[in-house]
Amino acid sequence: MSKVDVLLGLQWGDEGKGKIVDVLTPDYDVIARFQGGPNAGHTLEFNGIKHVLHIIPSGIFHKAKINVIGNGVLIEPAIFRDEIVALRQKDVEPTDNLYVSKKAHLILPSHRLLDAANEQAKGNAKIGSTLKGIGPAYTDKIARTGIRVGDILEFDFREKYQLLKFQHIQLAKTLNFDVDSFRINNMTLDEYEAVWMDSLDTLRKFKLINSEYFINRCLKEGKRVLAEGAQGSMLDIDFGSYPFVTSSSTITAGVCSGLGVAPSSIGKVMGITKAYCTRVGAGPFPTELFDETGRTLCELGHEYGATTGRSRRCGWIDIPALRYACMLNGVSDLIVTKPDVMNDFDEIKMCTDYIINGEETDEIPFEFNEVEITPKLAVFKGWKQSIADAGKYEELPVQLRDYLSVIEEKTGVRIMMVSVSPDRKDVIFR
Numbered sequence: 229m230s231k232v233d234v235l236l237g238l239q240w241g242d243e244g245k246g247k248i249v250d251v252l253t254p255d256y257d258v259i260a261r262f263q264g265g266p267n268a269g270h271t272l273e274f275n276g277i278k279h280v281l282h283i284i285p286s287g288i289f290h291k292a293k294i295n296v297i298g299n300g301v302l303i304e305p306a307i308f309r310d311e312i313v314a315l316r317q318k319d320v321e322p323t324d325n326l327y328v329s330k331k332a333h334l335i336l337p338s339h340r341l342l343d344a345a346n347e348q349a350k351g352n353a354k355i356g357s358t359l360k361g362i363g364p365a366y367t368d369k370i371a372r373t374g375i376r377v378g379d380i381l382e383f384d385f386r387e388k389y390q391l392l393k394f395q396h397i398q399l400a401k402t403l404n405f406d407v408d409s410f411r412i413n414n415m416t417l418d419e420y421e422a423v424w425m426d427s428l429d430t431l432r433k434f435k436l437i438n439s440e441y442f443i444n445r446c447l448k449e450g451k452r453v454l455a456e457g458a459q460g461s462m463l464d465i466d467f468g469s470y471p472f473v474t475s476s477s478t479i480t481a482g483v484c485s486g487l488g489v490a491p492s493s494i495g496k497v498m499g500i501t502k503a504y505c506t507r508v509g510a511g512p513f514p515t516e517l518f519d520e521t522g523r524t525l526c527e528l529g530h531e532y533g534a535t536t537g538r539s540r541r542c543g544w545i546d547i548p549a550l551r552y553a554c555m556l557n558g559v560s561d562l563i564v565t566k567p568d569v570m571n572d573f574d575e576i577k578m579c580t581d582y583i584i585n586g587e588e589t590d591e592i593p594f595e596f597n598e599v600e601i602t603p604k605l606a607v608f609k610g611w612k613q614s615i616a617d618a619g620k621y622e623e624l625p626v627q628l629r630d631y632l633s634v635i636e637e638k639t640g641v642r643i644m645m646v647s648v649s650p651d652r653k654d655v656i657f658r
């Protein structure tokens with residue numbers, strides 16, 4: 229009996245999960261997404277190709293590996309079809325090695341309408357959602373009114389769809405949302421609905437399975453399974469900076485419910501952090517930099533959303549948040565990405581604690597969104613050199629190793645890998 233290893237983001241998303249899953253895939257038989265949906269944007273780069281995945285697991289470029297979209301994921305069929313088309317343009321044919329859970333919930337066009345209506349109604353308090361319909365679709369799942377992938381094979385699918393759509397439109401109207409002016413990809417709701425309905429044919433051609441049986445059978449046969457997280461722990465529905473979060477369980481616990489595996493079946497938990505910190509959308513970000521350094525991180529790190537193209541807010545690494553994430557997830561191995569972005573920095577700072585009302589704390593307060601948090605910053609010397617050619621951990625500049633060792637000391641977790649470029653080949657295993 230083997231176990232499910234987990235790889236997830238420890239910050240506010242975009243830690244480099246796509247790249248690292250792609251790097252680790254040769255060691256696994258199955259790669260499975262367990263939560264989130266098209267709000268995710270996971271970037272892979274190799275052989276001069278850059279590819280962004282949203283719903284499809286990041287193991288898909290390895291032909292011999294099975295990729296599973298688990299029951300905890302949300303599928304927007306038209307976005308799914310676009311992803312399949314984009315893969316085929318790169319000579320990847322996923323029909324045989326991509327399985328989809330029948331229990332995964334669907335995002336309807338009218339979920340996307342409601343997402344926009346909710347954000348508009350929030351005014352200045354808006355979350356900065358990716359507007360892919362995530363919140364409303366998970367709302368329907370929890371309210372027991374959602375539609376699942378398996379339902380598209382049923383005779384009463386259209387009826388269920390129409391009823392839910394009707395309810396969504398009524399709700400949007402009560403929020404004073406102008407339904408007639410709403411557009412998705414420049415299409416009205418009805419025009420987009422036609423595209424969406426048409427895209428169901430693509431979804432039907434895939435193996436639609438009870439993925440919990442499939443995964444547990446794989447474990448029983450000793451196959452190696454890697455669960456790929458989306459978003460990050462600080463966007464978790466329970467423990468993130470609520471309400472500025474996504475609507476799913478982004479932590480290790482989400483693997484159990486999002487794939488149907490028992491807690492005792494969880495193996496290694498690999499947590500990824502950038503060597504600094506970013507956040508897209510609204511919500512607290514104690515180490516955010518509003519100065520030239522912040523802009524430099526954004527430019528050199530190409531910190532623009534892989535899904536929405538929005539520029540990401542940038543700041544120093546946040547140890548209280550990272551420690552919190554390590555605790556919640558039971559992280560056994562740390563992976564640090566993007567230190568190369570700070571190659572030319574004279575100084576690098578690290579927030580070791582928060583100062584709130586004059587008091588130091590290393591805990592995330594309940595009032596995270598309301599209180600003023602001053603980060604207590606430790607200062608490190610920059611390494612001022614390229615790290616592209618370091619083949620081994622020991623070959624990394626001593627200043628960088630000093631910085632990394634403090635991250636290990638503060639989190640109590642050993643760093644197993646450092647990533648030094650967007651490309652698949654540029655990783656240093658410890």
Ligand code: GDP
Pocket residue numbers: 237241242243244245246247268269270271272273529530533534565566567568569647648649650651
């Ligand atoms: P994900 O959502 O966690 O998969 O991350 P994204 O793909 O949204 O954002 C990470 C970005 O950083 C992508 O553009 C990656 O190509 C890039 N990236 C990943 N690892 C590294 C690294 O070690 N160095 C640099 N410079 N870029 C990286």
Ligand code: IMO
Pocket residue numbers: 237240241242243264267268269270355356357358359360361362363457458459460463472473474475508509510534
């Ligand atoms: P990956 O998997 C970064 C953010 C949005 C918004 C909030 C809620 O690429 O790391 P939602 O659309 O889920 O209702 O948005 O969460 N967000 C992400 N930020 N990376 C992501 O995914 C994200 N998915 C959602 O910007 O603030």
Ligand code: MG
Pocket residue numbers: 241242243268269270271534
């Ligand atoms: Mg991303």
